[in-house]
Amino acid sequence: MILVTGANGNLGSAILTALRTRGSTATGGSRTPGEGTRRLDFDDPAGLDLTGVSTLVLVSAGYAEDDRVIARHAAVLAAAARDGVGHVVYTSLTTAGDHLAFAAAHRATERLLRTGALPWTILRNGLYAELFGALLSWSGDGLESPFGDGALAAVARADLADAAATVAADPVPHRGRTLDLVGPPVTADRVAARLGVPHRGIGLDEYRRRLLDETPGLLPFQPPMLASIATGVRHGFLAGTTPDLADLLGRPARDPLAVAAATAAAARPTVAAS
Ligand SMILES: NC(=O)c1ccc[n+]([C@@H]2O[C@H](COP(=O)([O-])OP(=O)(O)OC[C@H]3O[C@@H](n4cnc5c(N)ncnc54)[C@H](OP(=O)(O)O)[C@@H]3O)[C@@H](O)[C@H]2O)c1
Numbered sequence: 001m002i003l004v005t006g007a008n009g010n011l012g013s014a015i016l017t018a019l020r021t022r023g024s025t026a027t028g029g030s031r032t033p034g035e036g037t038r039r040l041d042f043d044d045p046a047g048l049d050l051t052g053v054s055t056l057v058l059v060s061a062g063y064a065e066d067d068r069v070i071a072r073h074a075a076v077l078a079a080a081a082r083d084g085v086g087h088v089v090y091t092s093l094t095t096a097g098d099h100l101a102f103a104a105a106h107r108a109t110e111r112l113l114r115t116g117a118l119p120w121t122i123l124r125n126g127l128y129a130e131l132f133g134a135l136l137s138w139s140g141d142g143l144e145s146p147f148g149d150g151a152l153a154a155v156a157r158a159d160l161a162d163a164a165a166t167v168a169a170d171p172v173p174h175r176g177r178t179l180d181l182v183g184p185p186v187t188a189d190r191v192a193a194r195l196g197v198p199h200r201g202i203g204l205d206e207y208r209r210r211l212l213d214e215t216p217g218l219l220p221f222q223p224p225m226l227a228s229i230a231t232g233v234r235h236g237f238l239a240g241t242t243p244d245l246a247d248l249l250g251r252p253a254r255d256p257l258a259v260a261a262a263t264a265a266a267a268r269p270t271v272a273a274s
Helices: 012-021 065-084 097-098 101-113 129-134 157-169 188-195 204-213 222-236 243-251 256-266
Strands: 002-004 024-031 037-039 055-059 088-092 120-125 138-141 142-145 151-153 178-181 185-187 199-200
Touching: 002 012, 002 157, 012 024, 012 055, 012 157, 012 185, 055 065, 055 157, 065 088, 065 101, 065 129, 088 101, 088 256, 097 101, 120 157, 142 188, 157 243, 178 188, 178 243, 185 188, 185 256, 188 199, 188 256, 199 243, 204 222
Parallel strands: 002 024, 002 055, 024 037, 055 088, 088 120, 120 178, 142 199
Antiparallel strands: 138 142, 151 185
């Protein structure tokens, strides 16, 4: 049986859908399980049960400080080894993401896999096109961003889900492989042009100030995380692409520009009728 963690999250649920669409038997693991989904909370190591799982798709459980994320992943990998899981597919971070503030948790998890006894495949996921679109903010009738004219090799989340499902459905040929799953590069200017609006750049000082002063609800680790994405994109560290995604999917990647533009468009404030 294939088990996909983070089953109620965006990526985990899409991987499950992709697996079921191709006829694979798969179940989900979640902190809040529903019918047919196993309870799986990495913050509760004593409660982790992976018996009967042949292939585990470990969707990274980020959104916390590195020590917490690494402890989560270590706990689930220990449970996988104890319970006889046959193969782990881990959704990591693109190689170019070594510049990003949250890379350490991914690389530490990869190290656990490489030094452990379980067969593994590491999917180094690029930043989502949806994320890129969401990080463009509306100001007046245009978009603002800290990205300058830097490009991001963005990838539609649905493609990453299809890629993970492809590997999980038949993991043996992918044993010991590290795949860098990024798409064609997009820029903020091109997203704005697609929407027919201007794009105005802001500096990194101003961006961080807005994160700290004007973005309620951010957790302490998030401003440095987002600022690292901004400088990484702005200065061209995340623009390079690889053939791994299209090779794995056997088709071209979905157009990340269209996905980013749709995400940005959906966030456009509506103008009140006068
Ligand atoms: N490549 C990118 O651009 C990008 C962007 C953002 C995040 N990420 C990383 O990719 C992961 C998946 O992205 P996503 O879009 O699916 O994020 P998401 O919609 O926020 O889903 C993340 C899921 O992680 C699971 N999770 C969190 N804490 C957990 C814990 N203690 N134990 C077990 N599961 C836990 C939860 O699943 P349940 O609700 O089912 O418990 C949660 O819904 C994120 O968690 C993050 O590490 C990547």
